[in-house]
Amino acid sequence: xxxxxxxxxxxxxxxxxxxxxxxxxxxxxxxxxxxxxxxxxxxxxxxxxxxxxxxxxxxxxxxxxxxxxxxxxxxxxxxxxxxxxxxxxxxxxxxxxxxxxxxxxxxxxxxxxxxxxxxxxxxxxxxxxxxxxxxxxxxxxxxxxxxxxxxxxxxxxxxxxxxxxxxxxxxxxxxxxxxxxxxxxxxxxxxxxxxxxxxxxxxxxxxx
Ligand code: HEC
Numbered sequence: 001x002x003x004x005x006x007x008x009x010x011x012x013x014x015x016x017x018x019x020x021x022x023x024x025x026x027x028x029x030x031x032x033x034x035x036x037x038x039x040x041x042x043x044x045x046x047x048x049x050x051x052x053x054x055x056x057x058x059x060x061x062x063x064x065x066x067x068x069x070x071x072x073x074x075x076x077x078x079x080x081x082x083x084x085x086x087x088x089x090x091x092x093x094x095x096x097x098x099x100x101x102x103x104x105x106x107x108x109x110x111x112x113x114x115x116x117x118x119x120x121x122x123x124x125x126x127x128x129x130x131x132x133x134x135x136x137x138x139x140x141x142x143x144x145x146x147x148x149x150x151x152x153x154x155x156x157x158x159x160x161x162x163x164x165x166x167x168x169x170x171x172x173x174x175x176x177x178x179x180x181x182x183x184x185x186x187x188x189x190x191x192x193x194x195x196x197x198x199x200x201x202x203x204x205x206x207x208x
Contacts, residue, residue, distance in 0.1 A: 030142070030201060030202055034134060037201060038144060040199060044091050045091070045195045048195060052079065056155060065170050089197070092195075093196070094113070094193055096114075096117070099174075116147075129148075131145075132144070132146055140203075142200070142201045143198050145196070146199075147196045148194060151189060151191060151192060152188055156186070157186070157187075160192065161186060162184070
């Protein structure tokens with residue numbers, strides 16, 4: 001009886017030890033996955049901004065406001081959909097003062113946007129700033145969460161500036177498609193929102 005108890009203790013210790021070791025291995029694998037996911041998040045963000053800014057500046061320069069609106073309203077969502085077709089990857093643009101309710105921040109994004117705003121208020125939100133976290137969410141999946149702030153630049157004021165400076169055709173478009181628009185009355189340099197990337201790193205044991 002006593003030796004059986006000893007064996008039980010020994011086996012239990014072995015199980016605990018192997019569990020601890022496998023946890024360690026997972027943690028190592030996750031570190032490498034984290035680095036790879038961060039690289040992907042940065043590439044997705046830079047690519048999105050590069051592709052849309054070029055289009056926007058060109059159309060604004062030509063003075064075609066309604067075509068320029070389609071960049072923000074159609075081209076950006078299309079590029080994001082292309083990225084989002086990759087399994088377990090999502091990219092979105094979000095803001096506390098959103099124009100489209102579909103871009104409303106989730107709980108995590110709101111918290112980071114508030115942190116960015118408070119840094120901006122103190123003049124400490126640098127162009128290099130990026131927010132990087134590894135978070136296990138309610139679905140038990142661990143995600144890399146990456147956010148990069150978007151500041152208001154001069155061309156943005158055409159559609160996000162003070163209402164009285166926005167062209168009548170733009171105001172008409174906004175009233176029609178975005179009746180609850182909160183994304184006006186910004187000034188140059190204000191924090192407009194952020195690009196937010198979410199990449200799944202690790203699933204619970206029973207999921208693929
Ligand atoms: C020609 C008009 C126009 C210009 C210029 C413009 N935007 Fe927008 N912006 C829009 C529209 C329309 C939407 C709503 C898009 C949608 O339905 O998702 C939008 C949405 C956004 C969003 C998503 C969050 C939200 O409010 O729904 C961000 C962030 C944003 N714009 C940032 C910018 C920045 C930064 C610039 C300048 C580099 C800029 N925009 C220039 C028209 C414009």
